Amino acid sequence: MSSEKLHNVISKVLGVSPSEITDQSGPETIERWDSFNSLVLVDELESEFKIKFSVAEITDVKNVADIKRHLRNHGITFS
Amino acid sequence: MEEKLSHYINKAKTLDVKQYEKTVRVAVLSSFTLNGLEETLRVKCSDLNVNCITFVSGYNQYNQEIFNEKSKLYEFKPDITFLTLDIRDILGKVFYNPYSHTAEERKEIITKKINELKNLIGTFTQNSKSKLVLSNSKNPDYSPYGIVETKMDYGIYSMIADFNSRLAEYIKNQQSVYLYDFNAFVNRFGENNVFDYRQFFIGDIRIAFDFIPALANDLIGFVKPLLGLNKKCIVLDLDNTLWGGVVGEDGFDGISLGDSSPGNAFVEFQQRILSLWKRGIILAINSKNNPDDALQVIKKHPAMILREECFGAIRINWNDKVSNLKELSSELNIALNSMIFVDDDPVNREMIKMQLPEVLVLDLPDDPSQYAKCITQLTDFNVLSVTEEDLDRGKMYFEQKQRTAFEKSITSLDDFLKQLNIKIKIKNANEFTIPRISQLTLKTNQFNLTTHRYQEEEIRRFASDKSTMIGCAQIEDKFGDNGITGVFIVKKEKEIWEIDTFLLSCRVMGRGIENGILGYLLGKAKSDGVKFVKGTFIPSKKNMPCQTFLEDSGFNKKDSEWIFDLNNVIKVPKHLTVSAE
Numbered sequence: 001m002s003s004e005k006l007h008n009v010i011s012k013v014l015g016v017s018p019s020e021i022t023d024q025s026g027p028e029t030i031e032r033w034d035s036f037n038s039l040v041l042v043d044e045l046e047s048e049f050k051i052k053f054s055v056a057e058i059t060d061v062k063n064v065a066d067i068k069r070h071l072r073n074h075g076i077t078f079s
Numbered sequence: 080m081e082e083k084l085s086h087y088i089n090k091a092k093t094l095d096v097k098q099y100e101k102t103v104r105v106a107v108l109s110s111f112t113l114n115g116l117e118e119t120l121r122v123k124c125s126d127l128n129v130n131c132i133t134f135v136s137g138y139n140q141y142n143q144e145i146f147n148e149k150s151k152l153y154e155f156k157p158d159i160t161f162l163t164l165d166i167r168d169i170l171g172k173v174f175y176n177p178y179s180h181t182a183e184e185r186k187e188i189i190t191k192k193i194n195e196l197k198n199l200i201g202t203f204t205q206n207s208k209s210k211l212v213l214s215n216s217k218n219p220d221y222s223p224y225g226i227v228e229t230k231m232d233y234g235i236y237s238m239i240a241d242f243n244s245r246l247a248e249y250i251k252n253q254q255s256v257y258l259y260d261f262n263a264f265v266n267r268f269g270e271n272n273v274f275d276y277r278q279f280f281i282g283d284i285r286i287a288f289d290f291i292p293a294l295a296n297d298l299i300g301f302v303k304p305l306l307g308l309n310k311k312c313i314v315l316d317l318d319n320t321l322w323g324g325v326v327g328e329d330g331f332d333g334i335s336l337g338d339s340s341p342g343n344a345f346v347e348f349q350q351r352i353l354s355l356w357k358r359g360i361i362l363a364i365n366s367k368n369n370p371d372d373a374l375q376v377i378k379k380h381p382a383m384i385l386r387e388e389c390f391g392a393i394r395i396n397w398n399d400k401v402s403n404l405k406e407l408s409s410e411l412n413i414a415l416n417s418m419i420f421v422d423d424d425p426v427n428r429e430m431i432k433m434q435l436p437e438v439l440v441l442d443l444p445d446d447p448s449q450y451a452k453c454i455t456q457l458t459d460f461n462v463l464s465v466t467e468e469d470l471d472r473g474k475m476y477f478e479q480k481q482r483t484a485f486e487k488s489i490t491s492l493d494d495f496l497k498q499l500n501i502k503i504k505i506k507n508a509n510e511f512t513i514p515r516i517s518q519l520t521l522k523t524n525q526f527n528l529t530t531h532r533y534q535e536e537e538i539r540r541f542a543s544d545k546s547t548m549i550g551c552a553q554i555e556d557k558f559g560d561n562g563i564t565g566v567f568i569v570k571k572e573k574e575i576w577e578i579d580t581f582l583l584s585c586r587v588m589g590r591g592i593e594n595g596i597l598g599y600l601l602g603k604a605k606s607d608g609v610k611f612v613k614g615t616f617i618p619s620k621k622n623m624p625c626q627t628f629l630e631d632s633g634f635n636k637k638d639s640e641w642i643f644d645l646n647n648v649i650k651v652p653k654h655l656t657v658s659a660e
Contacts, residue, residue, distance in 0.1 A: 013085045015092070036114050039281060040085050043288045047083065055277050 003078055006071070009048050010064065013041045026063035049076055084115045084288040087295075091118035099130035101306050106134040106157035106209065108141040110168040111285045119295040127299075127308060138283075139168070145203050157209040159305055161298055163261065165285050166216035166239060177235040178223070185233050186241075193245045200249075200256055208536065210463075212301050213250065214261040215243045220270050254535055257301060257463070264290075264297060300458030307521050307532075310360075310439060310459040312413045313352065314404060316422035317366040317373050317395070321349060321385065323447060326372045337382040341447060348450040349384035359469030360460055361391045361411060361476050365403045365420070370395040391476030400427050401434045410483075411476065412585040414524065414621075419459065423447075464535070466515040468562035478559040479586060485558075493654070496590060501655035503595045504553040506563070508542035515563045516551050519582060523566075524621040526593065527582040528614065528628065531568075546571050547579075548603070550659075552596050554587050561587050565596050569604075569612075576604050577613045588624060591652035597632055598651035599659065605645045614641040 007018040010025070014032045027033040033041075042058050045051075045067070051074040061067055068078055103124065107117055117133045124131035134155040136144045141162060144152035152160070167174050169192055177185060196213075203211055222228035222235050229236065243262060250258045265273050268290055275287035286294060303309050318325045322345050323335025335342040356362050362385065366373060373395045377387055387393075392410045394403040400422070408415050416437040422428055428440045444453055462469065482499075489495045506512050517535040524530070533541075541547045552565035564584035570577040578600075583593050604612050614629045616622075633650065634641035651657065 012089070015089060036112075036282060037088075039278060039284070040088065040115070040288060043278075044083060044085055053277075055280055058277065058281060 003068070005048065006045075006064070006067065006078070009044050010041065013037060013044050021064060023065040023068065024063055045071070049074070051076070081292045084119065084291050087119040087122045087292060088115055090122045094121060094125050099125070100128045101308075102130040102132065103302055103306055104132045104134070104156060104158045105302070106136070106152055106155060106160040107163075108136045108144060108152070108160065109163040110139050110141060110165050111163075112138065112283045113163065113286065113291075114282075114284075115288065115291050116295060116298075119292050120298065123292075123295055123299055124302065127303075129302070129306060129308070131302075142199070145199055145206075148206050153206050157207065159210045159212065159302060160203070160207070161212045161214075161259070161301075163214040163259075164216075166219075166242070167285075169216070169242075170238075174235075177238060178231075182232040185238055189238055189242050189245070192242065193249070196246065197249055200253065204253070204255060208534075209255070210301070210305060211256045212259050212298070213246070213256065214259045215246055217262045217265040217270065217273075218243075254539075259297065259301070264294065268293065296458060300461045301463075303459060304461045304463045308459075309417075309461055310419050310457075311417040312361040312363060312391070312407075312411060313355065313419050313421060314363045314365045314407060314438075315352070316424070316427070317364060317368055317376075319423040319447070320421060320443070320450075321345060322376065322380075322383075326376055327369050331372070331375060331380065334376065334380075336376075336380060342382065344447045344450060346382055346384060348447070348454065351451050351454050353384050353389065355454075355460060356385070356389050356473045357470070358460075358465065359472040361413060361472065362389050363407045363411060364390055364393045364395060365400055365407060365422075366395045367397055367400070368395050388477050389473065391473070391480065399430075401430060404431065404435060404438065412525075412588075419457075421454075462518070464514040464518070466518055466563075468515055468518075471560070471562060475559065475561060475586070482556075482558050496652075496654040499556045499558075499590065499654070501590060501592065501595075502555045503565075503592060503599070503655060503657045504555070505596070505599055505657065505659040506551050506553055507660060508538060508549045508551065512551050512563060513538050513542065516549070516566050519551070519563070519566045519584060520580060523582045523584055524619070525585045525624045526588050526628075527580075527619075527622050528578065528625055529580055529617045530619045530622060531580050533568075533580075541568055548576075552592070554592055565592065567596060567600055569600065571607075571609075574609060575611045575613055576609050578615070581614070585624075591655060593625075593628065594632065594650065594652050595655050595657050598649050599657045601643060601645065601649045602651075605649065610645055612643040612645065614643070615639070616641065
């Protein structure tokens with residue numbers, strides 16, 4: 001799977017354009033990425049990818065690369 | 080389909096700065112994180128053409144906000160305040176280990192907590208005019224005692240049930256306080272869905288994101304009646320809506336309506352509608368059909384629940400549904416924005432949405448088995464109090480239909496009025512009439528000189544104020560009791576009385592009743608030694624019908640005011656009687 005679907009979800013929840021999103025994007029680079037919105041993001045990702053993250057996974061996320069890593073644990077791979 | 084929470088959070092940021100029809104100030108207080116609710120409320124209110132201005136208290140700050148009379152909450156001056164407390168916060172450790180205490184102690188704990196809440200509610204109502212909506216607790220679904228929990232004397236299940244019932248009992252008698260049945264909300268969606276442990280641990284969220292929009296719908300169910308946005312009338316299609324199939328093609332015996340599937344879904348749907356009719360919602364029919372075929376089903380079909388007397392007005396014909404709906408609105412004297420249109424045909428629904436956008440069009444699901452659920456989920460019939468008039472309204476509209484038929488059978492209006500035998504009974508504002516008086520000031524648009532809107536508390540204040548005369552009129556005629564349908568509020572000074580409010584429900588307009596009530600009022604002023612009565616007409620979008628009322632009644636214009644000189648003759652119509660209690 002390409003990163004497009006993931007970037008679209010992040011874009012929708014955090015109000016940034018998908019093209020601005022990189023693996024390094026995180027709370028420092030995206031203004032609306034606060035602790036509450038990171039939970040909203042988790043909720044959207046779970047619906048989109050039909051998976052459930054654990055609390056450990058959720059609290060570990062510091063940037064987009066971390067999200068990808070945890071999605072891979074749930075069988076979602078990125079090309 | 081309900082949208083996800085992020086949809087509302089994002090949309091709230093882009094809400095148009097537009098002229099809204101109405102504004103409501105909403106405060107949200109809770110003992111846990113309810114982020115996202117505020118945004119959802121604003122978006123959903125905007126969809127109703129309501130500008131929702133919100134105040135959200137800091138995390139778990141509800142006590143400070145309520146007990147400090149100079150708090151930001153009171154400064155905000157909310158119209159309505161939602162207070163949601165989690166039983167975990169109320170009971171603390173007792174929630175986990177109720178059995179560290181004896182049954183006697185557990186009872187005392189609940190009594191103490193109820194008293195604390197009463198104190199909180201009392202402080203709030205003293206400091207604010209806002210309506211207060213307090214949530215009850217969800218019933219627990221776990222006890223360390225397992226199956227013998229129910230054998231315990233005042234166990235944790237009983238504690239919380241008792242807490243809820245005592246809270247409800249207390250709130251029942253509080254004028255401006257309402258209970259939100261959060262337990263019913265959790266029943267509807269299920270504890271395992273509504274409570275997400277992960278969101279709880281990470282963000283102290285006790286209502287999972289996916290259910291915030293549904294919660295907002297329920298809470299807006301309190302806002303709608305506060306703003307007079309509640310619906311009064313359901314306009315129903317017949318074929319494939321009240322029964323399955325098309326009566327014109329399938330015949331009387333061929334339609335689906337009865338004890339077994341698929342006909343039982345329509346019976347269930349009709350039962351739900353009947354229960355709404357019984358509490359005062361008006362029903363009407365708008366159907367493309369051969370009237371004889373359709374009426375035969377309504378009158379004779381053994382499984383039919385809604386019979387002819389349930390319908391205040393009927394349009395069964397081949398005309399287009401838009402003009403039928405407009406006719407129903409004028410026949411019933413119910414504004415289009417108080418109507419809900421129910422039709423299985425998406426094309427008809429789209430046509431109404433396009434041409435009569437003020438009508439609420441119910442998006443009926445394709446599968447009739449979902450009809451009953453669809454109608455029971457509406458929060459648009461909510462009222463803040465139920466009056467006797469509400470309960471009898473369905474019958475009153477049927478009587479009105481008979482009145483109209485009678486009017487048509489008589490050629491002159493004078494003869495009609497004489498034979499109607501109208502009796503006006505003037506009543507004081509008291510415990511029985513105050514809710515109805517408030518309701519009339521909130522809902523009456525057409526015959527309303529000033530359109531001042533008053534909540535029950537304000538009416539109560541007028542009633543106890545000696546310099547104000549407030550009363551209402553109950554109207555009876557040969558066809559039955561119309562209930563309380565007129566209200567007047569007069570500010571009294573020594574020489575001059577000023578009419579603050581004078582209104583008449585549209586269903587009794589045009590029968591000289593307004594003149595009867597005004598005549599009574601002027602007579603009363605005269606006998607009190609008053610010299611002048613002053614009236615004002617404040618034009619609104621809808622009160623054209625009473626534009627010339629003051630002038631026609633002998634008031635003379637001085638600047639922007641209308642003055643009646645009590646030396647002049649007071650005219651009272653001869654075809655009716657006026658009596659006061």
